[in-house]
Amino acid sequence: MCLAIPMKVEKVEGDFAVVSSGNVKRKVNLSFVKNVKIGDYLIIHAGFAIEKLNKSEAKKTLEILKELK
Amino acid sequence: MKENKIILSHGSGGKLMHSLIEEIFLKSFKNDILNKLYDSAVIDFGEFEICFTTDSYTVNPIFFPGGDIGKLSICGTINDLSVCGALPLYISASFIIEEGFDVITLEKIVKSMREIAIKSKVKIVTGDTKVVEKGKADGIFINTTGIGIKDKKINLGFEYIKEGDKIIINGDIGEHGLAVLLSRNEFNIKTSIKSDCAPLHTLIGAILKEFKGIKFMRDPTRGGIASSLNEIVKNRNYGILIYEREIPIKKNVLSMCEILGFDPLNIANEGKVIIICDKIESKKLIEKIRKNKYGKKAKIIGEIIKEPKGKVLMETITGSVRIIDMPIGEQFPRIC
Amino acid sequence: MRYIEEYRKPEFQKKIIQYIQKSVNLLKDKINLMEVCGTHTMVIGRYGIRKLMPERINLLSGPGCPVCVTPTSYIDIAIELSKRDDVIITTFGDMMKVPGSYSSLEKERANGGKIIVIYSPYDALEISKKYFDKNIIFLSVGFETTIPSIAQTIKIAKRDGVKNFFILSGNKLIPPALEFLLKEKSSKIDGFICPGHVSVIIGEEPYRFISEKFNIPCVISGFEPFDVLYSIYLILQAIIRKQPKVINEYKRAVKKSGNKKAREIIYEVFDVCDSEWRGIGVIENSGLKLKDKYKEFDVGIKFNIEMKNKEGNKGCLCGKILKGEKTPFDCPLFGKKCNPENPVGPCMVSSEGTCAAYYKYERK
Numbered sequence: 001m002c003l004a005i006p007m008k009v010e011k012v013e014g015d016f017a018v019v020s021s022g023n024v025k026r027k028v029n030l031s032f033v034k035n036v037k038i039g040d041y042l043i044i045h046a047g048f049a050i051e052k053l054n055k056s057e058a059k060k061t062l063e064i065l066k067e068l069k
Numbered sequence: 070m071k072e073n074k075i076i077l078s079h080g081s082g083g084k085l086m087h088s089l090i091e092e093i094f095l096k097s098f099k100n101d102i103l104n105k106l107y108d109s110a111v112i113d114f115g116e117f118e119i120c121f122t123t124d125s126y127t128v129n130p131i132f133f134p135g136g137d138i139g140k141l142s143i144c145g146t147i148n149d150l151s152v153c154g155a156l157p158l159y160i161s162a163s164f165i166i167e168e169g170f171d172v173i174t175l176e177k178i179v180k181s182m183r184e185i186a187i188k189s190k191v192k193i194v195t196g197d198t199k200v201v202e203k204g205k206a207d208g209i210f211i212n213t214t215g216i217g218i219k220d221k222k223i224n225l226g227f228e229y230i231k232e233g234d235k236i237i238i239n240g241d242i243g244e245h246g247l248a249v250l251l252s253r254n255e256f257n258i259k260t261s262i263k264s265d266c267a268p269l270h271t272l273i274g275a276i277l278k279e280f281k282g283i284k285f286m287r288d289p290t291r292g293g294i295a296s297s298l299n300e301i302v303k304n305r306n307y308g309i310l311i312y313e314r315e316i317p318i319k320k321n322v323l324s325m326c327e328i329l330g331f332d333p334l335n336i337a338n339e340g341k342v343i344i345i346c347d348k349i350e351s352k353k354l355i356e357k358i359r360k361n362k363y364g365k366k367a368k369i370i371g372e373i374i375k376e377p378k379g380k381v382l383m384e385t386i387t388g389s390v391r392i393i394d395m396p397i398g399e400q401f402p403r404i405c
Numbered sequence: 406m407r408y409i410e411e412y413r414k415p416e417f418q419k420k421i422i423q424y425i426q427k428s429v430n431l432l433k434d435k436i437n438l439m440e441v442c443g444t445h446t447m448v449i450g451r452y453g454i455r456k457l458m459p460e461r462i463n464l465l466s467g468p469g470c471p472v473c474v475t476p477t478s479y480i481d482i483a484i485e486l487s488k489r490d491d492v493i494i495t496t497f498g499d500m501m502k503v504p505g506s507y508s509s510l511e512k513e514r515a516n517g518g519k520i521i522v523i524y525s526p527y528d529a530l531e532i533s534k535k536y537f538d539k540n541i542i543f544l545s546v547g548f549e550t551t552i553p554s555i556a557q558t559i560k561i562a563k564r565d566g567v568k569n570f571f572i573l574s575g576n577k578l579i580p581p582a583l584e585f586l587l588k589e590k591s592s593k594i595d596g597f598i599c600p601g602h603v604s605v606i607i608g609e610e611p612y613r614f615i616s617e618k619f620n621i622p623c624v625i626s627g628f629e630p631f632d633v634l635y636s637i638y639l640i641l642q643a644i645i646r647k648q649p650k651v652i653n654e655y656k657r658a659v660k661k662s663g664n665k666k667a668r669e670i671i672y673e674v675f676d677v678c679d680s681e682w683r684g685i686g687v688i689e690n691s692g693l694k695l696k697d698k699y700k701e702f703d704v705g706i707k708f709n710i711e712m713k714n715k716e717g718n719k720g721c722l723c724g725k726i727l728k729g730e731k732t733p734f735d736c737p738l739f740g741k742k743c744n745p746e747n748p749v750g751p752c753m754v755s756s757e758g759t760c761a762a763y764y765k766y767e768r769k
Contacts, residue, residue: 002405002442002444002445002602003444004602005409006409006658021324021328021407022323022324022325022407023260023261023324024258024259024321024324024325029557031553031666032553032666032670043658045551045554046524046551047257047524047525048525048527048553048554050550050553050602053408054656054657057657058657060656061656061657062411062412064635065411065412068417068421068424074512075515076511076514077515078511084745084746085746255523255528256523256524257524257525257528258524314415324407329524330498385451385453386413386452387415387452387453387630388418388419389452389453389457390453390456391451397745397746401522402497403498403499404524404551405443405444
């Protein structure tokens with residue numbers, strides 16, 4: 001029950017933001033996330049942002065991956 | 070066939086459509102030419118062969134990024150003839166038009182057909198027009214039937230395919246189906262994805278001239294490459310193995326599939342050809358294909374294998390292998 | 406940087422699989438790990454993860470597919486409603502092929518039923534503003550990942566004074582289902598792979614009872630193949646060290662406290678109630694119904710509809726498969742009478758249903 005992907009914020013327009021991933025853009029609802037800025041990555045599910053991607057945690061996970069090499 | 074009513078999935082190029090064809094049409098019409106189920110009928114005329122094909126177009130919306138129903142109808146028929154080894158020559162165009170259809174729109178479609186026919190050096194030589202009451206056709210339906218001439222020295226067919234042969238595709242997959250779906254604007258998603266609709270006869274003609282090791286070709290339209298690859302192995306004594314990492318796909322198509330939950334292998338293409346060729350010639354063949362404007366992103370995506378017979382396998386990016394099934398009817402976007 | 410492909414590099418996979426093998430070597434028995442998210446089932450199948458596992462690891466699929474656990478009566482009611490001239494049904498695509506007692510939404514659409522597939526519940530509300538002379542009914546299924554979006558859409562509908570938008574309630578909650586599975590003891594579960602995006606909403610706390618009450622470790626996992634493999638490794642390590650705890654592998658998206666705002670909105674619009682899970686039965690406090698303040702959006706009230714319990718199809722083992730008691734290979738209908746073109750139970754219909762995933766990926 002979980003099809004959601006990180007998408008990058010291109011524009012913020014009140015309750016909505018335009019987000020993109022690989023040149024695909026969609027307007028999404030921001031009711032569940034605060035202080036959204038351009039350049040943030042949001043987890044998008046069914047047209048709503050359900051969370052902000054934590055970039056530092058994302059990088060930490062990638063570090064774990066690299067160490068595994 | 071369990072259904073007593075036709076559903077949309079019967080037209081989607083997957084399992085349901087195949088059972089409809091087999092259990093209703095083939096059952097009544099069977100003959101040695103039709104039974105082969107190639108993209109065109111190949112008819113022996115002694116010194117040469119004629120290829121003969123027909124297709125109907127019902128796309129909605131009529132105009133979409135990268136093309137329109139007119140361009141689609143001509144390219145589709147050109148490609149069905151080309152993949153059977155023929156030089157496309159003459160096309161018929163038959164129109165079923167809904168009462169109330171806009172004349173300027175009709176002119177646009179016809180102009181589009183003319184442009185692509187001239188560019189492709191095929192002549193539209195005969196046709197038919199019917200107008201039906203409002204509500205009896207979705208705007209406009211076009212049927213195109215094409216004939217082309219084939220050199221008898223060109224031998225293409227399932228019987229020539231053998232273990233070790235390579236599988237080539239001429240470029241990025243999954244564009245046409247998505248371009249059409251998204252231009253209906255039901256999902257409010259903006260994208261630059263364009264249909265790959267294109268006539269491939271110059272590309273195919275050039276490679277058939279130079280390479281004798283080409284065994285078989287198919288254009289992966291409805292049902293995507295998953296459908297075509299399964300058609301190639303069905304009831305045969307070989308299987309197919311493809312490599313996920315080798316399949317050319319644009320980033321925006323991949324993103325769209327991830328957002329909507331689609332499998333790119335099941336999405337229609339209209340400017341792609343799957344080529345099965347001898348291993349020895351494959352490297353040189355790829356180089357030749359890449360010289361053509363419709364083959365720049367060509368890749369060898371897999372090979373013919375001995376076992377398991379009749380199945381299509383894919384090595385995923387984790388290194389593990391899974392089965393690619395014939396798709397079942399229409400794909401719907403998922404949230405899960 | 407898309408924060409997607411970076412987690413898919415094959416060289417990472419190979420190393421974790423070695424670590425998993427080393428961990429399994431330190432354990433004696435067969436290890437049963439259950440994932441409860443249809444998308445995890447899909448990822449495991451799509452990337453052949455089951456085949457990469459050492460033999461002694463058994464990956465079970467639990468009731469995390471909202472389509473699979475929707476009762477037949479829900480689909481039958483949706484179909485009946487679609488036949489009305491004054492109704493447009495709006496639904497997620499997942500529901501289209503689910504068989505009810507006698508038909509499916511896909512088949513009804515072919516018969517002229519007005520059924521529109523939407524990507525977002527908000528789009529369904531937009532449709533109701535466009536077709537103001539029709540009753541737009543949204544099939545409200547899904548777990549905690551999706552519920553906030555539906556709740557927010559209903560709030561917007563109320564704010565905008567929309568009178569022709571309704572939902573057919575079918576949402577369910579994951580933690581009560583997990584507790585139900587563990588209480589039953591019909592399957593020996595050694596660890597849970599918890600749904601990453603449900604956890605984005607509910608956080609880590611709701612899973613604590615699994616480790617504290619039942620002594621079982623669980624890992625909140627993301628959805629890239631790396632995430633799932635790494636989560637399996639983390640559960641095995643917790644089992645080896647006898648440290649049952651809640652581990653968050655998906656920290657890039659899941660906060661410890663989850664998304665408080667999203668939860669507030671859910672419980673502003675919905676109350677918890679009992680709910681019927683197909684193949685399992687009624688699980689207490691596992692469903693949602695509209696609060697009195699929002700009852701005007703309940704189609705059950707508008708059209709005076711009552712959900713009736715219906716038996717599943719004979720021979721269909723979906724219920725036991727969802728509970729992890731049986732695999733699709735144990736079902737006498739699997740691959741024969743029941744296959745993706747002619748599904749008997751929803752586990753075969755949903756593209757993420759256990760049986761569909763097994764049929765597509767696990768069958769040799």
